[in-house]
Amino acid sequence: MAYPTNYRYTKEHEWIVLEGNTGTIGITDYAQNSLGDIVYVDAPKVGDSVTANQTFGSVESVKAVSDLYSPVSGTVTAVNESLKTTPDKINEAPHETWIIKVELSNPSEWENLLDAAAYESFVSEETGA
Amino acid sequence: MATESIERKTVGKVRPHQTQNEGLVFEKSSPGKKAYKLPPLDVPAVDASSLLGETHRQASAGLPELSEIEIIRHFTRLSTWNYAIDLGMYPLGSCTMKYNPRVNEFVARIEGLAEAHPYRPDAQAQGILEVIDLLQKCLTEITGMDAITLQPAAGAHGEFTGILLVRAWHESQGNARKKILIPDSAHGTNPATAAICGYAVENLKSNSEGGIDLEALERQVDSETAALMLTNPSTIGVFESQIHRIADILHAKGALLYMDGANMNALVGKVRPGDFGVDVMHLNLHKTFSTPHGGGGPGSGPVACKRFLEPFLPTPVLVRSAGEPQSSVTISAAPGALHWEYDRPQSVGRVRAFYGNTGMFIRALAYILANGPDGLRQTTEDAVLNANYVRAKLEDLFELPYKTASMHEVVFSDKRQAAKGVKTGDFAKRLIDYGFHPYTVSFPLIVPGALMIEPTESESKEELDLFIEAMRSIAREVEETPELVKTAPHSTRVSRLDEVQAARKPVLRWRG
Numbered sequence: 045m046a047y048p049t050n051y052r053y054t055k056e057h058e059w060i061v062l063e064g065n066t067g068t069i070g071i072t073d074y075a076q077n078s079l080g081d082i083v084y085v086d087a088p089k090v091g092d093s094v095t096a097n098q099t100f101g102s103v104e105s106v107k108a109v110s111d112l113y114s115p116v117s118g119t120v121t122a123v124n125e126s127l128k129t130t131p132d133k134i135n136e137a138p139h140e141t142w143i144i145k146v147e148l149s150n151p152s153e154w155e156n157l158l159d160a161a162a163y164e165s166f167v168s169e170e171t172g173a
Numbered sequence: 174m175a176t177e178s179i180e181r182k183t184v185g186k187v188r189p190h191q192t193q194n195e196g197l198v199f200e201k202s203s204p205g206k207k208a209y210k211l212p213p214l215d216v217p218a219v220d221a222s223s224l225l226g227e228t229h230r231q232a233s234a235g236l237p238e239l240s241e242i243e244i245i246r247h248f249t250r251l252s253t254w255n256y257a258i259d260l261g262m263y264p265l266g267s268c269t270m271k272y273n274p275r276v277n278e279f280v281a282r283i284e285g286l287a288e289a290h291p292y293r294p295d296a297q298a299q300g301i302l303e304v305i306d307l308l309q310k311c312l313t314e315i316t317g318m319d320a321i322t323l324q325p326a327a328g329a330h331g332e333f334t335g336i337l338l339v340r341a342w343h344e345s346q347g348n349a350r351k352k353i354l355i356p357d358s359a360h361g362t363n364p365a366t367a368a369i370c371g372y373a374v375e376n377l378k379s380n381s382e383g384g385i386d387l388e389a390l391e392r393q394v395d396s397e398t399a400a401l402m403l404t405n406p407s408t409i410g411v412f413e414s415q416i417h418r419i420a421d422i423l424h425a426k427g428a429l430l431y432m433d434g435a436n437m438n439a440l441v442g443k444v445r446p447g448d449f450g451v452d453v454m455h456l457n458l459h460k461t462f463s464t465p466h467g468g469g470g471p472g473s474g475p476v477a478c479k480r481f482l483e484p485f486l487p488t489p490v491l492v493r494s495a496g497e498p499q500s501s502v503t504i505s506a507a508p509g510a511l512h513w514e515y516d517r518p519q520s521v522g523r524v525r526a527f528y529g530n531t532g533m534f535i536r537a538l539a540y541i542l543a544n545g546p547d548g549l550r551q552t553t554e555d556a557v558l559n560a561n562y563v564r565a566k567l568e569d570l571f572e573l574p575y576k577t578a579s580m581h582e583v584v585f586s587d588k589r590q591a592a593k594g595v596k597t598g599d600f601a602k603r604l605i606d607y608g609f610h611p612y613t614v615s616f617p618l619i620v621p622g623a624l625m626i627e628p629t630e631s632e633s634k635e636e637l638d639l640f641i642e643a644m645r646s647i648a649r650e651v652e653e654t655p656e657l658v659k660t661a662p663h664s665t666r667v668s669r670l671d672e673v674q675a676a677r678k679p680v681l682r683w684r685g
Contacts, residue, residue: 081676081677083676106673107615108615108618109361171621
């Protein structure tokens with residue numbers, strides 16, 4: 045699966061896309077594929093603050109529970125409620141299924157994130173592929 | 174019929190055998206059946222309603238009503254579907270599913286020990302207190318630590334107790350500190366423990382050998398680091414050879430070293446955590462010291478520590494009065510007698526009712542004394558030898574992500590088989606058809622598609638060879654008939670369950 049070039053990525057396998065000052069955050073195809081069938085998503089509440097490189101929730105699959113790391117700092121403005129009943133959407137369409145939206149408090153953090161090409165080479169290093 | 178498609182030939186050490194069908198115990202119930210008959214009432218009858226008023230239950234509690242033989246058959250039939258260490262190898266990595274020696278059970282059933290009551294005055298309980306005292310001495314000697322509590326009821330409970338000690342000590346120094354470092358290869362209970370004890374968890378990445386990256390550690394340890402929680406050998410089954418330097422780096426910044434003793438079966442009689450810089454650690458009597466495990470429990474997770482942490486140990490603490498022991502003790506303060514001490518102002522308090530799972534202490538002590546120092550050392554050597562034998566016989570077929578010499582377990586990855594669409598979980602299910610309990614799948618998380626195999630010292634070369642043959646045979650099946658592996662198990666009462674649906678849409682009630 046191709047990694048959208050307008051997105052940015054973390055080494056913890058989250059993606060973020062920016063519209064104005066609002067970032068939409070999800071997990072990558074590589075992440076969903078390593079986790080396997082996702083059965084539960086633990087997300088923060090609207091109004092919670094998140095910090096770059098710190099955990100903001102977790103995803104649970106039949107294999108493991110994995111922390112979610114925020115690519116940026118800011119305040120949560122929306123949470124994808126549909127994941128409560130259909131967490132499998134992340135497996136089906138990882139790059140279209142968002143988990144939270146965040147109002148960025150420090151937009152310059154965007155510059156520290158990996159672009160699609162850099163993320164792709166990071167993943168192939170990790171898998172040794 | 175589905176059963177006709179099952180191959181009725183012998184596979185490995187098993188062949189399909191007759192299993193009894195069995196419903197739920199509730200479905201077998203019929204009103205009025207009893208498995209007991211009480212003698213006639215020999216005290217004055219009372220009117221329950223007048224004593225209990227509104228709280229007197231009028232309707233039946235809805236418990237199943239069966240005769241004694243129906244109950245016996247029900248549970249006996251169910252027990253035949255089980256797999257146990259008494260049936261064969263149980264290579265569940267990280268769990269140390271070793272044999273539970275019968276001598277342990279014999280000793281635990283001696284009347285004076287089995288019937289000991291926790292409310293008995295100390296003076297009348299000197300026998301069981303001596304057992305506890307001797308076990309404490311053995312465990313502190315084996316770990317090289319100074320003091321111990323046997324209260325915690327399991328490994329994670331031990332971690333919790335250990336980190337409470339860490340926190341109490343830092344508080345006594347004026348600052349509880351804020352974070353605990355945990356390697357990415359750790360058991361999931363480690364970060365959970367740190368969080369429950371009020372610490373932030375900071376992840377420590379493993380180096381290419383699966384060990385601690387010393388430079389990263391040096392960068393991450395600061396004046397707010399309370400401790401590092403480290404499993405040694407690591408979950409990759411690799412001994413942390415730089416352990417003394419790790420301890421020095423932490424101690425230089427006033428941080429402590431906690432050791433998760435889950436893998437102590439690889440160290441007993443060889444090296445002592447107390448000698449390589451560990452400040453506090455837990456043991457799992459139900460792993461390393463052969464007490465029952467996995468449904469046969471309960472568990473036991475003693476916490477051993479260095480002298481400076483002793484004042485913080487949970488109450489009560491077992492203390493021996495000064496002086497020569499008398500032949501007959503009538504008061505617990507008698508010279509040489511053991512008693513529980515409760516007045517410990519710096520203690521973190523009680524973590525368990527009474528003094529933990531005492532039945533396990535008797536079994537663990539029986540194991541230690543039956544083996545003796547040389548026997549325990551041999552046990553460690555055999556556990557490591559067995560893991561390396563399995564590794565040597567399988568490493569041509571499976572990817573070995575970390576090449577460092579293995580200790581008590583070996584971790585392969587399913588990389589080569591996954592290319593054919595067969596994953597570690599499929600392999601594990603097929604192993605059931607060959608008469609083995611699966612190994613641990615998908616852990617540790619730093620190995621994608623992990624196969625984590627821990628044979629323990631209990632297995633003979635003959636059983637190990639059967640296991641190796643089964644693994645090699647399944648690897649051939651992956652090449653020739655991958656569907657057979659992907660749809661396994663085929664010989665069990667129920668075939669593969671839909672674990673995903675069970676987690677996403679669980680049905681939690683009997684009859685809707």
